[in-house]
Amino acid sequence: MIEIPNGFFYADPEEWKExxxxxxxxxxxxxxxxxxxxxxxxxxxxxxGEWNYDDQNRESLPKNHPVPEIPQFEPDEVTCEVIEMVEEYFPDHFGEVDSFPYAVTRGDAVALLDDFIEKRLDEFGPYEDALKSGDYKLFHSQLSVYMNNGLLLPKEVCEKALQAYENGNARLNSVEGFIRQILGWREYIRIYYETMMPEVREANHFGFTEKLPEMYWTGKTRMRCMSESIKPVISEGYSHHIQRLMILSNFSNLTETDPRELNRWFWFAYIDAYEWVELPNVLGMSTFADGGVLASKPYVSSGNYINKMSDYCKNCEYSVTKKTGENACPFNYLYWNFVDKQRDTFNDSSRVNFMVNMFDNKKSDEQKEAIYKSSEEFLEGLSRETE
Ligand SMILES: Cc1cc2nc3c(=O)[nH]c(=O)nc-3n(C[C@H](O)[C@H](O)[C@H](O)COP(=O)(O)OP(=O)(O)OC[C@H]3O[C@@H](n4cnc5c(N)ncnc54)[C@H](O)[C@@H]3O)c2cc1C
Ligand code: SF4
Incomplete structure (x- = not known):
């Protein structure tokens, strides 16, 4: 095999693998x-003076805060031909082809990069974790697909962001946060993949065996956060990082879904899914399937954090303030059910071991019973994927 050096990455995995x-x-x-x-x-x-400005990057989006649109392109002749082929050969396949807003040429990809740097980079940082009904891009760049397929190089993306900071057009916490995603996460994830494959493909730390809930394929659910996070995946093969992590992976974990099922779904569903980046994010970062090599704790949360960062709960049929029982937010009781059942893993992590103490010492026996009952009923009633 001949390897041709290219600029798709900064780091050589051989140097870091060990x-x-x-x-x-x-x-x-x-x-x-x-x-x-x-x-x-x-x-x-x-x-x-700081390496990381994440403490400034956790704001929810104020009501009526303007968010610039990302330019879209009319599909060219070749793209139209491919869309027709997909319709003909895969009429029942997951996803829709009605809208294909992506660039397919180097020139258009560069235009998208410039548009991001000019109009959205400055507010990327503060609203990086925010979630909003009807807007699944917010201030995110939507550039992963072009860096992964080679239409853009990570170096030019980072250096244009740096230039914007130096020119006074983007604030430090935004530029540092954006560069960290690319120079830090994207590179680190790729080295992890090169090091951990192929064994990690079958990783399943918690031993979960359940199939993926059917809603991931249909987007149909009463849970507003889930439908808002799945719909853009069906229409455009994209949702942003926090939807992927805090909603879609969190729910998969709490419903004891086999992480390999979730991995398969992410692999199928996203426009930027290449195994070297998709698999570590799912089996390492989001589901703790590798037992803690990539992440220091399992990624799970109750409805509180989703409510803090989004407007989803206001428009949901479930009540985020209700902890158990009919119409209580499923994230609330499933979270504590998970902490209780996976207490050995929680106890091993200094970042989350206090949650087990909280469950044991702060919840009454009645509350614990209600958590078990609500969880059991919800999990039993959940339709599972039959693809
Ligand atoms: C469960 C899960 C699955 C994911 N699957 C993929 C995938 O298949 N392909 C993919 O490219 N990314 C994946 N990511 C990482 C990240 O969510 C996407 O890179 C990002 O959402 C792409 O949108 P964006 O370009 O608007 O990113 P922005 O928020 O604008 O971030 C800028 C860039 O940073 C890089 N980046 C940010 N976070 C990560 C990360 N965790 N790992 C690697 N690169 C990162 C991307 O190149 C991205 O374009 C996944 C994350 C999770 C939690
Ligand atoms: S109430 Fe619960 S299920 Fe509904 S949107 Fe909020 S977190 Fe999601």
Whole structure:
């Protein structure tokens, strides 16, 4: 096999592979990459004095806050031909082809990059974790697909973001946050993949065996957060990071779905899904299927955080303030059910072991019984994927 060097990545996995093990976190790798590239560095010191400005990047979106549209392109002749073929050969396949808003040429991909840098990068940071009904892009770049297929190179993307900071057109917490996703996460994930394959493909730390809930294929559910996160995947093969992590993966974990089923769905469903990046995000970051090599804790939460970061709960048939019983938000009781059942894993993590104490010592016996009952009923009534 001949390998042709290219600019798809910054780092050579061979140099880093041996570091990938529990305890070696992305943050260490990222700092070293900042030093090597000199991005946002003043000598040996990070720009502004901090390596990471995430504490400024957790705002929910204020009501009526304007969000610039991402330009869309009319499909060209070749794209139309491919759309017709897909319709003919895969009429019942998951997803729709009615709208294909993506660039298919280098020129259009560069135009999208420039548009992002000019109109959305500055507010990328503060609203990075925000969720809003009817808008699944917000201030995200939607550039992963072009970096993954080679229409854009990560270096030009990061360097245009840096330029915007230097010109005073984008704030530091946004530019640092954006560069960290690419120079940090994207690179680290790829090294993880090169190191952990092929064994990690079958990883299933919790031993879950349930099929994927049917709603992932149809988008039909009374849970507003789930329908809002699945609909754009069906129409455009995209939803943003927090929808993927905090809603879709969280629910899969709480419903004890086999992580390999979820992995298969993400692989099928997203326009930017290449195994080297999709699989580590699902089996490492989101489901803890690798037992804690990539992430330091299982990614699960109750409805509180979803309510804090979104307007979904206001428009949901379930009540986020109700903890158990009819119409209570399923995330609420499923979360505690998960903590109780997976207590060994929680106890092993200094970041979440206090949750087991809270369950044991702060919940009354009646509350615990109600959690078990609501969870059992919900899980029994959940239709599972039969694809
Ligand atoms: C369960 C799950 C599955 C995912 N599957 C994929 C996938 O198939 N393909 C894919 O490219 N990304 C995947 N990601 C990572 C991330 O969600 C997407 O890269 C991002 O949402 C793409 O949208 P964007 O371009 O608007 O990103 P932005 O929010 O604008 O971020 C900028 C860029 O940073 C990079 N980036 C951000 N987070 C990550 C990450 N965790 N891993 C690698 N790169 C990252 C991407 O290149 C992205 O374009 C997944 C994340 C999760 C939690
Ligand atoms: S109430 Fe629960 S199910 Fe409904 S949107 Fe909020 S978090 Fe999702």
């Amino acid at each position: 570091k990938i093990e529990p305890g070696y976190r992305m943050e260490y790798f990222y700092r070293e990459m900042r030093r090597r590239t000199g991005y946002l560095m003043n000598g040996d010191e990070p720009e502004g």
